[in-house]
Amino acid sequence: MMAFLKNCWYLAAWDHEIQASAILARKILDQPIAFYRDEAGAVVALHDRCPHRFAPLSKGKLEGGAVHCGYHGLGFASTGKCIVNPHGPIGNNLSVPSYPTKEKYRGIWIWMGDPVLAEGTEPPCLPFFEDIVDSAYSNGYLRGEAHYMLFVDNVLDLTHTDYLHPDTLGGGSYTRTRATVTEHDKGMSLHWHCWNEVPQPIQRMNGLTAERVDSWTEIEWSAPSIMTIRNGAVPAGTPVDEGKSFLVAHIMTPETEASTHYFFAATRDFARDDAEVNSKIAANRAKIFSLEDLPMIEAQQARMKGQEFWSLKPALLRSDEGAVRVRRRLDEMIRMEAEAAAR
Amino acid sequence: MMAFLKNCWYLAAWDHEIQASAILARKILDQPIAFYRDEAGAVVALHDRCPHRFAPLSKGKLEGGAVHCGYHGLGFASTGKCIVNPHGPIGNNLSVPSYPTKEKYRGIWIWMGDPVLAEGTEPPCLPFFEDIVDSAYSNGYLRGEAHYMLFVDNVLDLTHTDYLHPDTLGGGSYTRTRATVTEHDKGMSLHWHCWNEVPQPIQRMNGLTAERVDSWTEIEWSAPSIMTIRNGAVPAGTPVDEGKSFLVAHIMTPETEASTHYFFAATRDFARDDAEVNSKIAANRAKIFSLEDLPMIEAQQARMKGQEFWSLKPALLRSDEGAVRVRRRLDEMIRMEAEAAAR
Amino acid sequence: MMAFLKNCWYLAAWDHEIQASAILARKILDQPIAFYRDEAGAVVALHDRCPHRFAPLSKGKLEGGAVHCGYHGLGFASTGKCIVNPHGPIGNNLSVPSYPTKEKYRGIWIWMGDPVLAEGTEPPCLPFFEDIVDSAYSNGYLRGEAHYMLFVDNVLDLTHTDYLHPDTLGGGSYTRTRATVTEHDKGMSLHWHCWNEVPQPIQRMNGLTAERVDSWTEIEWSAPSIMTIRNGAVPAGTPVDEGKSFLVAHIMTPETEASTHYFFAATRDFARDDAEVNSKIAANRAKIFSLEDLPMIEAQQARMKGQEFWSLKPALLRSDEGAVRVRRRLDEMIRMEAEAAAR
Secondary structure (H helix, E strand, O other): OOOOOOOOOEEEEEEHHHHOOEEEEEEEEOEEEEEEEEEOOOOOEEEEOOOOOOOOHHEEEEOOOOEEOOOOOEEOOOOOEEEEEOOOOOOOOOOEEEEEEEEEOOEEEOOOOOOOOOOOOOOOOOOOOOOOOHOOOEEEEEEOOOOHHHHHHHOOOOHHHHEEEOOOOOOOHHHHOOOOEEOOOOOEEEEEEEEOOOOOOOHHOOOEEEEEEOOOOEEEOOOOEEEEEEEEEEOOOOHHOOOOEEEEEEEEEEEEEEEEEEEEEEEOOOOEEEOHHHHHHHHHHHHHHHHHHHHHHHHHHHHHHHOOOOOHHOOOOOHHHHHHHHHHHHHHHHHHHHHHOOO | OOOOOOOEEHHHEEHOOOOOOOOOEEEOOOEEEEEEEEEOOOOEEEEOOOOOOOHHHHHHHOOEEEEEEOOOEEEEEEEEEEEEOOOEEEEOOOOOEEOOEEEOOOEEEOOOOOHHHHHHOOOOOOHHHHHOOEEEEEEEEEEEOOOOOOOOOHOOOOOOOOOHHOOOOOOOOOHHOOOEEEEOOOOOEEEEEEEEEOOOOHHHHHOOOOEEEEEEEEEEEEEOOOEEEEEEEEOOOOOOOOEEEEEEEEEEEEEEEEEEEEEEEEEOOOEEEEOOHHHHHHHHHEEEEEEEHHHHHHHHHHHHHHHHHHHHOOOHHHHHHHHHHHHHHHHHHHHHHHHHOOO | OOOOOOOOOOEEHHHHOOOOOOOOEEEEEOEEEEEEEOOOOEEEEEOOOOOOOOOOOOOOEEEEOOEEEOOOOEEEEEEEEEOOOOOOOOOOOOOOEEEEEEEEEEEEEEEEHHHHHHOOOOOOHHHOOOOOHHHHOEEEEEEEEEOOHHHHHHHOOOHHHHHHHOOOOOOOOOHOOOOOOEEEEEEOEEEEEEEEEEEEOHHHHOOOOOOOOOEEEEEEEOOOOOOOOOEEEOOOOOOOOHEEEEEEEEEEEEEOOOOEEEEEEEEOOOOOHHHHHHHHHHHHHHHHHHHHHHHHHHHHHHHHOOOOHHHHHOOOOOHHHHHHHHHHHHHHHHHHHHHHHHH
């Protein structure tokens, strides 16, 4: 069962991954897609398979905003319609599927479902990333061999940091604090407010020398797999509105049922012009994600041997609340979408 | 559905690939075959799996024209009959399938179907290769991860050269010229006669400095996947019988449903004693095949994800005529052969 | 059909493979197992998959004799019972399967079937390895990509040495001598008594300069795949009780249906304090197993393409008697065990 939510925006690439004169081949929801920029710079997303002999269009070339198949020369406009057939007249049906795209938050977003339903919609709101300066911004990309919801689980249960990242994000405060989970129209909110706690190693490294700290971590999830985190700390008792926050987005896009494009971006509400601090934080984050999270998530996937998550009867813990509610809500959205499509 | 034409000759190897004292293991139509030369130098082809414990005979050794299994010593004659059993009497049924072979055109041909039907037959006629001198001959071999008919399609629709090989064979003359396709008893003929055309880059490199040229490309296909090409050019208006032709064979043999042995050989009707020209042409051709054709064909296969060609509803173009008629004819031959076998 | 004998002891590792402070991950009968030593040094074997989110426990850490999952911190005792849940109360069902183990003959043995049936039982008797000195002992391990019974066949039909190991163990005496096969309560005995034979190459290397020798090779097999071999030679006519014997164990444990843990150990009844001879023999044996036996057995497996052994209708030779009777006996044991489990 290949069940993805279709009628929504997925992050397909960071903007710098799609350059003016090259085609990016990337699989999204198990479909091969060719991404390129038209002459105005707008990103085009076409099904990456020529309807003639199934060569990847991404092995072709760009000319005049159209992509020309590198095998027999058919040319396709950004609508997917064939506009060049050097071998004869162009049949009405000669085309490839074209997918709506949007460029926003330095990312390229794609709509894999019914294009009519995309009209008038926007990629989900990522408020921290509306007004970005380079010196307070970094992003990254990892490809992981695991179901995208294992990556989502990882973010939504931050108690994992106490065990998987003991030297940086750990320390036990997440485990000792019950998250507040709130469902709302646009998604779900998870809040950890860890009052009067021992600082995490990374908080000490960041100069928080107090023996006890008050910290906040606020996750906003929106379907299907888009999360932002606002996180910061102050010496215990200090008004939290004097604190500084790190602002991070974790966005997962299914490549296949068993592999994921993991995009992350970060900014902060302090020292926004300090490019040096910016690089240091970015490097540290990429290291933790790639050396600690990714191998664990891929190991989970391997142990599951392709079996469906619920069929394995996972033991549920208190810390799973957010992740489980998100899974159930998303399952329901996928079910309703399939029902609507069948009507 | 593993559907290959069985009762026909397949090219299995070039003669130099099967040396006097070594065994070549190669899979043909998904069957493992051990090839070796008997004491008289004739090539023997045995099913490469000992009937005792299924060890590959190709890991054994040759002695007195027989192959001896390297695991428990059973020896098999070129007929496939066991002739040495160090462990006791030889049962009547102790044997491996043996396949008819022929050595012709510097190649080793194998018959994978009913051996009775092979009697009195010969590998298909390759007229250009009857009388070969070393200085006007070269051959090559590539293994490709794609269905063999994708390799056949590639040759039968030469318009691809205009897009895939723009710097050598391209230029547009194939695309601008409709091929004449003629079915006949022995197979199918495709003729491109490109009159008064701009020369291809490679024609210029070969010294054809005229602004316009008349060129001819004549393909003869015979089942299942054997093609020869005669190709040459003269300054426009020159009598074509004053022209020189390159003569090339493209011969595909299925390794499995998804991989192919691609053999090619070349000669010419001019400068046949110029070994230097010969090497240069051969190197250039091998480079084009391996760096341009092979990756594109393997990419097609990947995009088809194991689905049957027609089930994907390929868009048909004028330039497909030959390839499509060949596919239909071959499908019909396979169907008839299966029916005959079922009677 | 994944059919293994379950209610028996399998060798899982050599003792030195499981160190005090590390966890060994190894798959046995297609189940992932985490092996480690508790505080008393006893080996614990737990199903290597946390019941919470299916992370491998082997990626966790050891503390106080318990293994703590490296993802969210659940801790499990050697019984498999969860004893630490940092996220709340411990449900009665929160546990992982735990497997009985025994440490014996420098090996770690595991019982994959019903633990109740393991009570009061011991790993099979390996008499030569009861009283071992380092200077007369060596062991080794190979992982092979083949069904474990192909490894068993290899040992039980020693005529293979005449063809696969001609320069060491070969010479033809096994092939010329019919083995005596005797079934008994505890398993099966295969005896080759090769009287008045030409010495094997390795016997000459070992100083047996007589032109003819009397040699003995006595295999004891016990289910499912445990064999010991006693083997030696004297100048022809010398009383055999004056001879020296090499004593070797070959023990196979299925990793999956198509891969095997191959353990071997060796001792001897002479020169037991000569560590130099010991190393030399061990190195030679490991070389033969890894460079000659293993590639042949993996090649058999590849040729069988996942098909069941009997379905391929192997030709039976005299030398197969022991191996075939062992296969039939084991098949019967597996069938009876499955019947008993279904009752």
